[in-house]
Amino acid sequence: MASHSPPTPPKSNLPRPEAVSRGYNFASTWEQNAPLTEQQQAAIQALAHAVAERPFPSNLSQDTISMQEHGLSISTKHSASEDSGVIDISLVNTNQFYNWFTELEAAMKSETEEKYQHYVTTLRERIQTCDGILRQVDETLELFNELQLQHQAVANKTKTLHDACDRLVMEKQRLIEFAESLHNKLNYFDELENVAASFYSPNMNVGSENFLPMLKRLDECISYVESNPQYAECSVYLVKFRQLQSRALGMIRSYVFTVLKAASSQVQTALRTSGGNKAAVSEGVEASLIYVRFKAAANELKPVLEEIESRKPRKKYAQMLAECHKLYCEQRLSLVRGIVQQRITEVSKKEALPPLTRYGCSYLMQVCHLEHQLFDHFFPSSSDDISSLAPLIDPLCTYLYDTLRPKLIHETNLDVLCDLVDILKVEVLGEQGTRNEEQLAGLRPTLDRILADVHERLTFRARTYIRDEIANYLPLDEDLNYPAKLEQFANANPESTDAEQNPDVFKTWYPPLEKTISCLSKLYRSLEQTVFTGLAQEAVEICSSSIQKASKLITKKSSVMDGQLFLIKHLLILREQIAPFDIEFSITHKELDFSHLLEHLRRILRGQASLFDWSRSTGLARTLSPRVLESQIDAKKELEKSLKVTCEEFIMSVTKLVVDPMLSFATKVTAVKFALSSGNQNQTGNSAIAKPLKDHAFATPEKVAELVKKVSDAIQQELPKVMTKLKLYLQNPSTRGILFKPIKTNIVEAHIQVQSLLKSEYVHEDIQSVLSMISIPDLETQLDNFL
Structure with missing residues (x-):
């Protein structure tokens, strides 16, 4: 596929x-x-x-x-x-x-x-x-x-x-704000016409209800114009505003013066109708009329015065407030002055200086208290300032001062002057001043002035008293009648010889001493410490010198021992009495010394120096400038020195009175021994045998026994007399013991020295048969019995 x-x-x-x-x-x-x-x-x-x-x-x-x-x-x-x-x-x-x-x-x-x-x-x-x-x-x-x-x-x-x-x-808002701001600023300037029309209106017065708000608005305008000097015509408006303010303040001043004057007239009329004269008006009615009725005027002035006080920080209102204070004080002074003068004058005619001072200060303090309360009612914000009432208080205080000063100038009694110091310092400024410090503030300057005058007068009189009664005192025969004066007092007061137990013991004192102690006691609490120190130093120095002069007179009149004991007694009393004064008796004196000017002038005249040679020490300024020499004198130390010297003289005189034969014998023995030692050193060859001491005519055992007997008799006879006189002058046993102790020591040492010579220069048979002496322990016991 x-x-x-x-x-x-x-x-x-x-x-x-x-x-x-x-x-x-x-x-x-x-x-x-x-x-x-x-x-x-x-x-x-x-x-x-x-x-x-x-x-x-x-x-x-x-x-x-x-x-x-x-x-x-x-x-x-x-x-x-x-x-x-x-x-x-x-x-x-x-x-x-x-x-x-x-x-x-x-x-x-x-x-x-x-x-x-x-x-x-x-x-x-x-x-x-x-x-x-x-x-x-x-x-x-x-x-x-x-x-x-x-x-x-x-x-x-x-x-x-x-x-x-x-x-x-x-922009609209800004313009509106600018317009409002401009309007607000212009309001201050536009107010000029309104304020001027109001103030120049015939119906405008301080009591009107529109016056104070208008014045407040005027102040606001002035403050605004002053704070904005950059505006056009600001200075012109400021001048006009200030003119209106001056007019308003003038109206206030006239209003205040009118009200105060009316109140013052009403009170004066009431015073005349109630008593006929001021003298017939009692203090209660007087206070009611002068203070209570016058206080009613404050209700009318209070709104205006409060406004002025609230604006016191401003210069114009401060001046206005000061004017109101002055007007118030003038009206009050016209009411009070006559009454105060009459009261003080009446008391000054009847009372002495101290009661007059006490009453015058007390009365013025009461017046100041009432015036301060009334002033506080008118000016509550200004009452703390004491200077506000000065135009009223000062004339009243001045009248008291003018009344007291002539009497004070003629017063010579130190006691009265010291009483015045106590009244002013203790009673017025001390006690009453503490309770009424605010009310006393206006019176204090016058009181201080019076106290200063009293101090000055007291100082002058004290110096005069020291000069006349102490330095230039001429003693009477009875003042120098020692020891008879002491014997009379001892017989009259056998049990009390102490100053603390018997005040009459001051009568046995030398008058300048008593005057000195009395004067210093009065001045101690009355004068300032620096002034009192100078017076005390001067008084102690003069008193010590006066006592020494009196001692010499007593020595001539009675005996040396009486003069010595008188001096010791009074110097001890003076030292004891000035001890409580908590002061320094040392004073530095400054003097100007021109002694060097003579040599400078001689050199200038000889041409050795020029007067106008400013570069050397011979210049005019240095040539004519004195030297300041300072010397310090301590009266208390000088007193101690004089007392010490006098005590030493007394001790030696008593020692010589009792053991003078022994002292002479010891002196001769010392001289013989010194001569023998010098002769032996100068001999050459065989030295001669020194003659024994007992073979000298002054040192035979018979002579030695005689001097021993003289000393023993003096101890038995003369020393008791000395101790009796010592007890008569010096009442304090401890003082006598201190003074007798060195006398006893000298007597014992003289016996020890003689006994030592006897043991070294004499045979034992002579000592036992002829030269028998009291033993040292027995001698000390015998001397102690005299105390």
């Missing part, structure tokens, strides 16, 4: 116009934009599967096809539904087969072509329909594009219009 290639299906020569491609593009776009659901896709797949298996044409039914080696036999049997006949075709050769196949193929093509032709026809119809639709879509797209362009153009125009509208709205 010969092979042959399968027939090639006929190619379709149908053209594919542009509309078809657009259709396919549209379809693909449609497929993308409108995807099928799963159900629709399943239906399409089922349709495709059904179409894939096409049946044979109905006119062909191939039951058996047999081919033999020498020929091809095809028999076709139709189904029973069609022709019942059987077509038997015998194919002998290849040509017949090809013919038969061609016919079969043509039949099959005809059968299938009809179907596909119909499908092609349908597709062409649909393509045409799609082309129409695509043309419509193209037109629609073109219209849509055109519409889109138009929409974009409209949107652009709308946006432009919207932006323009927004700009216009913003």
Whole structure:
């Protein structure tokens, strides 16, 4: 069987116009934009599967096809539904087969072509329909594009219009704001006419309800114009506004003066009608009239004064407030001055200086308290400033000062002056000042001034007192009657000789000492520490000198020992009495020394130096400049020094009184030994044998026994007298013990020295038979018994 290639299906020569491609593009776009659901896709797949298996044409039914080696036999049997006949075709050769196949193929093509032709026809119809639709879509797209362009153009125009509208709205808002701002700014300038018309109106007065709001508006206009000097004609408006403000403040001043003057007149009229004269008005009625009735005027002035005080930071209103304070103080002073003067004058005629000072200060403090309360009612925001009431308080205080000063100048008593200091410092400034500190603030300058005058007068009188009563004191005979004065006091007061137990012991003191201690005790709490230190140093120095002078007079009148004990007694008392004063008695004195100027002037006159040579030390400035010499004097140390020297002199005098023979004997022995030692050193060759001490005339056993007896008698007779006198002058046992201790030591040492010489220079027989002396322990016991 010969092979042959399968027939090639006929190619379709149908053209594919542009509309078809657009259709396919549209379809693909449609497929993308409108995807099928799963159900629709399943239906399409089922349709495709059904179409894939096409049946044979109905006119062909191939039951058996047999081919033999020498020929091809095809028999076709139709189904029973069609022709019942059987077509038997015998194919002998290849040509017949090809013919038969061609016919079969043509039949099959005809059968299938009809179907596909119909499908092609349908597709062409649909393509045409799609082309129409695509043309419509193209037109629609073109219209849509055109519409889109138009929409974009409209949107652009709308946006432009919207932006323009927004700009216009913003510009309108800015213009409105600018207009409002301009209107607000112009309001301050436009107010000039309104305010001027109001203030120059005949019906406008301070009591009107429109006055204070109009004044407030005027202040706002002035503040605005002052803060914006860059505006045109700003200075002109500012001047006009200030003129109106000055007019308004002038109206306020006149109004305040009128109200205060009316209140003052009412009070004065009430005072005249209630008592006939000021003297007949009691203090209670007086306070009611002067303070209570005057307070009623504050209710009328309160709104205006509060407005002025609230604007006190501004200069004009601060000046106005000060004017109101001044007007108030003037009216109050016209009411109070006469009464205060009359009260102080009446008391000054009856009372001494201390009671007058106490009453005057107390009365003025009461007046200040009441005035401060009344002022606080008028000016609540200004009451803390004490200077506001100064025009009222100062004249009242000045009258008290003028009343006290003449009396103070003529006062010479230190006690009175010290009482004044206590009254001012303790009672007035201390106790009352602590309780009424605010009310006392206005009175304090005058009180300080009075206290300063009292201090000055007290200092002057203290110096005068120290000069007259201490430095220039002329002692009387009874002042120097020692020890008789002490003996009389001891007989009158046998049990009490201490100053703490018996105050009369001060009568035994030398008067300058008593005056010094009394003066310093008074001044210690009355003067400032620096002033008191200078006075104390001067007083102690002068008192010590006065006591030393009196000691010399007593020495001439009584005895040396009385003079010494008098000096020791009073120096000890002075030292003891100044110890409680917590001050330094050391004072530095500065003096100008011009002694070097003489040599400079001589050199200038000799031509050795020039007066105008400023480059050297001989220049005019240095030549005429004095030297400052400083010297420090410590009165307390000088007192200690004088006391120490006096005690040493007393100790030596008592020692010599008791053991002077022994001291002379020891001195002679020392001289002899020194002479012998010097002679032996000067000898050459054989030295001479020195004569024994007992062979000298002054050192014979008889002489030594005599001096020992003299010393023993002095201890038994003279030393008790000394101790009696010592007890008479020095009442303190410890003081006597301190002073007697070195005396005892000197006596014991003199005995030890003599006993030592006896043991070294005399034989034992002489010592036992002739030179028997008291033992040192017995001597010490005997001396201790004197205390």
